[in-house]
Every structure is written in structure tokens, then in C-alpha cells.
Amino acid sequence: MFPIFNAAGKVIAFGGRILKDEKGPKYINSPQTRVYNKSEALYGVHLAKNEIRKQQEVILVEGYTDVVSLWQAGIENVVASSGTSLTVAQLQILKRYSPNLLMIYDADNAGQAAMIRGVELALQEGMDVRMLSLPDGEDPDSFVRKFGAEAFRNVRKNDALDFVTFKIRQAEADGSWDDPLKKQRVISNIVQSIAIMPNEVGRETMILHLNKFAKIGDRALFNELGLAISRQSRKTEKSYHHENNADRNRSVDPSKTGGHGASLAPGRDSGREKGVSVDSVTAGHTKTERPGSIPGYEKEIIRLMLTYGDRMIDYIGSNCNPDLFENPNIRMFFEDIITRYSAGEPVEVDHYTGREHPFPGLTGEIVLDRYSVSEEGNRKRGNVIKKDSDPFKTARGAMKTLMMQYLKKLHREFQATSTSLTGNEREEALKKQVQVRKELSRFETLPAEDLFTKEEQ
Numbered sequence: 367m368f369p370i371f372n373a374a375g376k377v378i379a380f381g382g383r384i385l386k387d388e389k390g391p392k393y394i395n396s397p398q399t400r401v402y403n404k405s406e407a408l409y410g411v412h413l414a415k416n417e418i419r420k421q422q423e424v425i426l427v428e429g430y431t432d433v434v435s436l437w438q439a440g441i442e443n444v445v446a447s448s449g450t451s452l453t454v455a456q457l458q459i460l461k462r463y464s465p466n467l468l469m470i471y472d473a474d475n476a477g478q479a480a481m482i483r484g485v486e487l488a489l490q491e492g493m494d495v496r497m498l499s500l501p502d503g504e505d506p507d508s509f510v511r512k513f514g515a516e517a518f519r520n521v522r523k524n525d526a527l528d529f530v531t532f533k534i535r536q537a538e539a540d541g542s543w544d545d546p547l548k549k550q551r552v553i554s555n556i557v558q559s560i561a562i563m564p565n566e567v568g569r570e571t572m573i574l575h576l577n578k579f580a581k582i583g584d585r586a587l588f589n590e591l592g593l594a595i596s597r598q599s600r601k602t603e604k605s606y607h608h609e610n611n612a613d614r615n616r617s618v619d620p621s622k623t624g625g626h627g628a629s630l631a632p633g634r635d636s637g638r639e640k641g642v643s644v645d646s647v648t649a650g651h652t653k654t655e656r657p658g659s660i661p662g663y664e665k666e667i668i669r670l671m672l673t674y675g676d677r678m679i680d681y682i683g684s685n686c687n688p689d690l691f692e693n694p695n696i697r698m699f700f701e702d703i704i705t706r707y708s709a710g711e712p713v714e715v716d717h718y719t720g721r722e723h724p725f726p727g728l729t730g731e732i733v734l735d736r737y738s739v740s741e742e743g744n745r746k747r748g749n750v751i752k753k754d755s756d757p758f759k760t761a762r763g764a765m766k767t768l769m770m771q772y773l774k775k776l777h778r779e780f781q782a783t784s785t786s787l788t789g790n791e792r793e794e795a796l797k798k799q800v801q802v803r804k805e806l807s808r809f810e811t812l813p814a815e816d817l818f819t820k821e822e823q
Contacts, residue, residue, distance in 0.1 A: 368409070368430045370395075370402070370448065373459065375412040378402045381430055381448065395448070405453040408460070409433055409446040417442040418463040425468045425522075426452070426460070428480070432470075432506040439515035444506075452484035457491045468526055470498045472505045478536075485529050490562045492811075497532040498525055530556055530572055534579050553580055557587065561594035564810045566777070566803045592778045663767040664696045665732045670761050671703050672715050672733060679707045681758060685765055685818050690772045695724055762814035769817075773806040 368381040379396035396402055410433040418424045425444040427433060436444045447456060460467065467488050471481040481497060488495045500509050500521065510518050527535065533556050534543065542548035553576070560572045573587050580587065667686070671679045683704050691697035699718075702725075706713050718729040780799040787795055809817060 370407055370409055371412040372401075372407070373411050373415060376401075379407065381409075383430070403455075404448070406455045406459065407448060408456055409448045410437070411445045411459065413437070414443055414445050415463050418445075418460075422464050423466040423468055424460050424464050425470060426484070427470050427506045428472055429505070429507070435507040435510050436518070439510045439518065441510075441515060441518065447484075451480065452487060454487055454491065457488055457493065461491060461493060465493050466496075467493045468496045468498060468522070470500065470506050482533075486559060486562065489529070489559060490564070492564045495529050496526045497529060498522060498527070499532075528572075528575070529559060530576050531579075533559075553582075553587075554590065557590045558594050561591060561598050566806055566810075588781060592781070595774060595778075660693045660696055660731070661771070663764045663771075664691055664693055666764040667761070667768065668696060668699050668703070668728075669732050670757060670764070671700075672713065672718070672729070674757050675713065676707070678757065678761065679703060679713060682761055682765065683707070686768065690768050692771070692775070695728060699725070699728060758820070759814075762818045766809060766814040766817055770806065770809050773802055773809065777802045777806060 368383070369377045370379040370381055372378050379399070379402040381396075382394045384390070384392055384394070395404070398404055409430055414424070421443045423443060425436070425441070427436070427444060427446050429446055430448070433444050433446045436442075445460070457467075469481050469484055469488075471478065471484075478499070485495050485497065498521070500506065504512075506518070509521075533552065537543040537549070537552045542552050556576055557573070560569050560576070563569050563572070569591065570588075573591055574584065577584055577587055667682055671682055686700070688697045688701045688704075691700055703713050706717075715729060715733055718725045720726070777799060780795055780802060783795055
């Protein structure tokens, strides 16, 4: 029996190991309870956390016995995922103690596949990941008992690899790196992994590292990275839209968001005093007009302005400017709202449904929840469902996504432009690229509450 502790050192569950050769699972854990959430539990974390902080690295293994054997050998910065697939919640717990993660999973196919899946999640959480494969047939428990702690430390020092090198070594071992078509797929797969890293500098560093092996030209790899990030952005937008729909179905009293805000200066300079303006890096930049599908977060900003009136218009207008919007119709809608608000004219849904094309259609698409139960229907059933548990929190989330997508697009454009320039023009373009990268990094790392001022009461 293995008692499972939480980070505070309290027993929250047990794991049982069947010793005889019997049918059924080798391990049986306690069922899920109020205190035992399998997706958040990490075996050994209560003893390892101080050593993890000291070593500035966490070693992640698969099983209970791996932790016990390494600990007995004097290697104490080790935890196990307890046989379950690694989760985001577990990684977030580990990141509190150190952002540096060394993953050691069993050498069999299942262990290696689990390690690759875990790497993707760790990269997405912004952790610095290294991977270590032990000799065939060995796991950390058997290896340290056979060869001792010093041999383990030597293997860790000499054989631990960053995820790019690890995937290339795997491809070399199975012959994929020598086949041009398979090599292309391996490189695309690695670039996709790099694209989910939240830090721009980290992404570019790993792309350059990849090209030490690929030797196909930085520009081709950066173009592939741009495409991968675009695909990732579309996934982010879909996820945002899904989460926001769920948030709008929570209870709230919209009357608390009424009132009038301070005057605002509309247009390109809006938001300069709030610390979120990117005018300094957008001089001379021309946005691409694409009137196609409308990103959910852009529609959400207009919805909030139409729904919650003066205070919301003042708040969003003070933190955004029209250039941030990708869709030209939404950009026009935003500018029209700001113009009417600044002139003291009412901003209402009824006004826009009676305006010229394309306002009526846009208003209907933005304001109406076509696939949700109507408020009237809920009232008849005795239910009260109100939208936006915190409208200003919703606004901050939408504005953060808006800014991040704009900065990513801007960075890709500067990156593509700089390759064709020379001399002072190239130097100036690179300076702007660095400025955008710094601003993007700030938006990626800080919560929305720290990026935008709280609304005035």
C-alpha cells in the first residue's frame, strides 16, 4: 500500500499494488473524492517541493516505486504522476516550485508516447522541458537499484535532451530522418510543438535550434512557424468563444453596470494612458482588409458596448483603438459607436437595426444568441438566466485576446518584411519587431486584470 499525500503532507488516498501474477490491473487507487482529485494529485510532492525549489528542477516519473527508489538513493526532487496521464492541473502545481521539468518515463512504447503527450502540455504551460530515456528495459526504479545514484546522475547530466533534440533522435533511430518525406513530417510536427510555447523569444530560440539539425533555411522554418501559430490562434478563438458562451449563462445583475463614465478621446490615441497602446510600433503599418468571418472576441467587444452602454463604451474605448480589429466591418462598427458616444448620441441596438447595410445584419449576428434558450422562454419556465457574471471581466478577457492576436499578426508581418530589406530600413524593421515581441510577451504572461485598469465605480 502506498499512502498518497497532498502538498501539505495530509493523506488523501491510497494506491495498492498487486504482487501476485493475477488478472486485472497491477495498481488500484482510491476512488475520486472531495479531497482526492486524481488530476491534481502528485505522488511525493509533499517531500519533494523544498528540494525542487533548491535544485530548480523537478524530475517527473511514472510510478510510486520510481519515486521511492530515487528518494532512497538521495535524489529527492522527484514526483510521480501516479500512473495517470499528466494533466494541466498537475503541471501548474509543479510550476509553483520550478519552471524546469525533467521527464523520465519508461522505455517502452507506452511510456515514450505518454512522455511526448506530457511534453506538449508542459510547453503550453510555459515550462522548460527536458526528456530522458533510460536504456531499454529499465525504469528509474530498476536503474537506480542496479547501477546506483551516481550512474543515474551521470545519465541525467549527459543524456537529458531538450524536446527538439529528443524528437530528432527518435526520428534518426527509426529511420524517419533519412527519408525526405518523413523528415518533412517530423520537422512540421516539431514546429507545431514550438508554436504552442507562449513565449515568443522561446519559440524563436527553438526554431533556430531546430535548424541546426534541419539545415533548410531559417526563413522557411519561420514561415512554417507563422502558419502553425495561425492554426493555434484559430483554436484559441474557438476555445474563447466556447468559454465565453458558458460565462454568459451565469447569473448576474446587469443593473449594477449602469451609469456614465468619464469622457474619452476616441480614435487612434485611445488607450495611450492605459499602457496598452501600440501606436509606437505601428507607424507606417497598413492592415489587411479581410471582410470574411468575424473572430468571436471582436464580436464580443461590440456586444458588450451595445449591451451595457456608457460605462462599458468608455471603458473599452479607453483601452482599444480601431486598428486592433481585423474584420473591417467590426472596425467600422467600433468607430461608429465611439463617434456617437463622443457626440452624446444614444448607442442602442434599436438604432443599429434601423441603419444602413451592413449594420442590421451585424447587429443581429452579434447580439442574438441563436443557439441558446431565449430569455422569454426561461421566464415562462420560472428560470432567471442573466448574462455576464462580471461584464468588465468579460471585456478584459476579450480585449486581451484582441491585443494578442493583433500583436502576433503584426510581428509576423514585420518578420516577413525585414527579410527583404537592407541597411537602415532593415534595422528599423527589426527594432519594431523587437518592440512588438516585448509587448506580446507582456500580454502573454500577465493576467487580463493586470493589463487593463479596473473600471471606475
